[in-house]
Amino acid sequence: xQRALDWFSGLNFVQKVxxxxxxxxxxxxxxxxxxxxxxxxxxxxxxxDSPIEEGATPNTASPGSSPSASASAEATVPNNKxxxxxxxxxxxxxxxxxxxxxxxxxxxxxLLEGGTSGGLTRWWDRSVGTQMDxxxxxxxxxxxxxxxxxxxxxxxxxxxxxxxxSAQFSGGWSTGDSAPVEGTPPAE
Numbered sequence: 001x002q003r004a005l006d007w008f009s010g011l012n013f014v015q016k017v018x019x020x021x022x023x024x025x026x027x028x029x030x031x032x033x034x035x036x037x038x039x040x041x042x043x044x045x046x047x048x049d050s051p052i053e054e055g056a057t058p059n060t061a062s063p064g065s066s067p068s069a070s071a072s073a074e075a076t077v078p079n080n081k082x083x084x085x086x087x088x089x090x091x092x093x094x095x096x097x098x099x100x101x102x103x104x105x106x107x108x109x110x111l112l113e114g115g116t117s118g119g120l121t122r123w124w125d126r127s128v129g130t131q132m133d134x135x136x137x138x139x140x141x142x143x144x145x146x147x148x149x150x151x152x153x154x155x156x157x158x159x160x161x162x163x164x165x166s167a168q169f170s171g172g173w174s175t176g177d178s179a180p181v182e183g184t185p186p187a188e
Contacts, residue, residue, distance in 0.1 A: 080173050084178065084179040086182075089181060116164065141165070
């Protein structure tokens with residue numbers, strides 16, 4: 001220790017200032033690294049801010065994962081689900097019915113020409129919304145022809161049709177489902 005003091009006292013003023021700054025920077029760096037290590041090993045470093053950062057997918061657990069890991073994933077990802085139970089042509093309209101699980105805000109369905117991966121059709125009247133039965137947790141959407149002057153397009157009776165429904169849930173979550181529409185569309 002005496003040698004260090006002798007060395008320091010032999011320095012000029014500028015060298016002493018630089019030596020003090022270097023020592024302060026060194027002590028700060030060491031204390032920062034120690035604090036980071038202690039917090040990481042203490043468990044604060046293994047917490048993600050969102051399920052996406054964790055790599056979680058809704059309602060799934062990887063094969064071979066422990067029950068506690070599965071419970072942890074379920075604690076961060078709500079069990080929201082939207083399912084189409086039936087989609088069919090009923091005379092002059094297409095009707096889709098389904099159910100949901102979770103704290104839902106809304107359901108929106110679209111009629112697709114070309115099956116479930118097809119494009120939106122402009123045949124149906126968009127002012128007819130999805131009917132929701134909150135107590136039974138079911139929804140129904142009837143796709144009826146657009147009226148005169150509503151820029152509706154005619155249906156292709158030879159085409160396949162599908163429906164795609166999406167749901168918005170509390171907390172900003174969303175999910176959806178799609179299904180082919182059974183039967184034949186009305187001939188125009």
